[in-house]
Amino acid sequence: MKVLDLQCEHQHVFEGWFGSEDDFQDQLSRGLVQCPLCGDASISKRLSAPRLNLGNSRERPDKHSNENSGEEAVPAKQALVAGPPVDAALVSAWMAVAKRIMDNTDDVGDQFAEEARKIHYGETKERGIRGKASADETQALIEEGIAVMPLFVPDALKGPIQ
DSSP: OEEEEEEETTOOEEEEEESSHHHHHHHHHTTOOOOTTTOOOOEEEOOOOOOOOOTTTTTSOOTTBOTTTSOBOOOOOOOBOOOOOOOHHHHHHHHHHHHHHHHTSEEEETTHHHHHHHHHTTSSOOOOEEEOOOHHHHHHHHHTTOOOOOOOOOGGGTSOOO
């Protein structure tokens, strides 16, 4: 198992677990690795300390050594990003808010604007809803006096939140 420290273009830092470096690169190239906070798929690796098992390393040959020349092989360069530290308390608070929103609202999907109007005009029972609306639909709702708030919830948060 390979544990990587990752970061999106918006400086959100998170951890990813992969079967191997090839597995990570494959998932990254297919756009499957996304930031759990903003959904950004532009991900890069951060510097991280690997776990080294040095218990009996002297007894085994170095797997990175070049047997023909006696020189160590140079690992391929990797894209890395260094950024400001992320406040863990802030990330934790965001996750708690997202979980509360998910737990206390009904997902109405693409019917958000229509359902929000029905609730606003008393055509259906008042309740908390979430869903998708275009920028034009959102603006129209606001102009009608319907209280809505755009809130991006990444796909990663739509499943179980840990």
